[in-house]
Amino acid sequence: MEVTPTLFAVIAIIAILCEYMDASIGMGYGTALSPILLMIGFLPLQVVPSVLLGQLVGGLAGGFFHHRLGNISLDFRRDEAIKKRLRGLGYMPRSVDSKVIFILAVCGFVGALAAVFFATNISTVALKIYIGIMVLVIGIVILVRRNRESKLSWKGLVGIGLLSAFNKGASGGGYGPLVTGGQIISGREAKNSIGSTTLAEALVCIVAFVSYLILEGDIYWTLAAATSIGSIVAAPFAAITVKRINTGKLKFIIGIATSLLGVLTIVKIFTS
Numbered sequence: 001m002e003v004t005p006t007l008f009a010v011i012a013i014i015a016i017l018c019e020y021m022d023a024s025i026g027m028g029y030g031t032a033l034s035p036i037l038l039m040i041g042f043l044p045l046q047v048v049p050s051v052l053l054g055q056l057v058g059g060l061a062g063g064f065f066h067h068r069l070g071n072i073s074l075d076f077r078r079d080e081a082i083k084k085r086l087r088g089l090g091y092m093p094r095s096v097d098s099k100v101i102f103i104l105a106v107c108g109f110v111g112a113l114a115a116v117f118f119a120t121n122i123s124t125v126a127l128k129i130y131i132g133i134m135v136l137v138i139g140i141v142i143l144v145r146r147n148r149e150s151k152l153s154w155k156g157l158v159g160i161g162l163l164s165a166f167n168k169g170a171s172g173g174g175y176g177p178l179v180t181g182g183q184i185i186s187g188r189e190a191k192n193s194i195g196s197t198t199l200a201e202a203l204v205c206i207v208a209f210v211s212y213l214i215l216e217g218d219i220y221w222t223l224a225a226a227t228s229i230g231s232i233v234a235a236p237f238a239a240i241t242v243k244r245i246n247t248g249k250l251k252f253i254i255g256i257a258t259s260l261l262g263v264l265t266i267v268k269i270f271t272s
Contacts, residue, residue, distance in 0.1 A: 017032075018033040023059075026179070069240065079093060112208070135181070143255035164179045
C-alpha cells in the first residue's frame, strides 16, 4: 500500500494520539495503533515492525522527557554499594527508577526469549483469556488500593517483568498494563511507574525490532517514519501531563484504563 503525503500525515497524527495515551498512562500504543493500521490496509509484516520502531523511539524520547520533568530520576552509573554487598551481581544502576528499568529490561529479554520456546505449546485463546483476566484483576486492585501507601517489592517487580514480557512474546500484547499496573501494586508511585514503563518497553522493543530487521530485512520505512515522527512529537506533551496531574487521579485513570483493557481483551476473544 502506497503512503501518500496525506496518508503519512494522518498516520503521524494517529501515532501522536496513541503515544500520548501510552506515555501518559503507561499503556495503549500497540493495542490501539496496530489494529488501526491494519484497518487502513497495511499488511501485518508492514505494521508490526513500524509499530515497534515507533514505540522504540517514542519510548526513548518519553523516558528522556519524563526524566527532565522529574517524573523519574535516571542515573545509570553503577551502584558501588550494591557491588560491594553483592559481589556476584555485577552491574546495577544507582537510582531506584534506573534499577526498576534495568530489571524490567533484563526480565523483558528473558521473558520474551522464553515465550519463543513455549508459545507453540500454549493455546492462543487460553493465553489471551488469561491475560485479559489478569489485566482486569490488576486494574481492580489498583482502584481498591489507590489511596494506600505500600513499600516497593523487588521480588514482585521481577515477577511482573518476567510475566509481562512472556505474555508480550507469546501473544503480542499485555505488556504495558501489566508492567504499569504491576509496579503500582508492588509499591511504586504512579508517575514513576509510567515513566519507567515507557523507557523499559522501548528497550524491549529494540530486541524485537532488530529481530525483524535481521529475519525479514524488508521494513516499510515510510510507514515506520510516520509512526516514529508522531511518537516523538507526543513524548514531551505526555510527560508534561504526567507531571501536572494529581497522583490520586492518575492512579484512578490507570485503574479504569487497565480494567477496560482487560474487559476488552476478553470480549474480543468471544466476539471475533
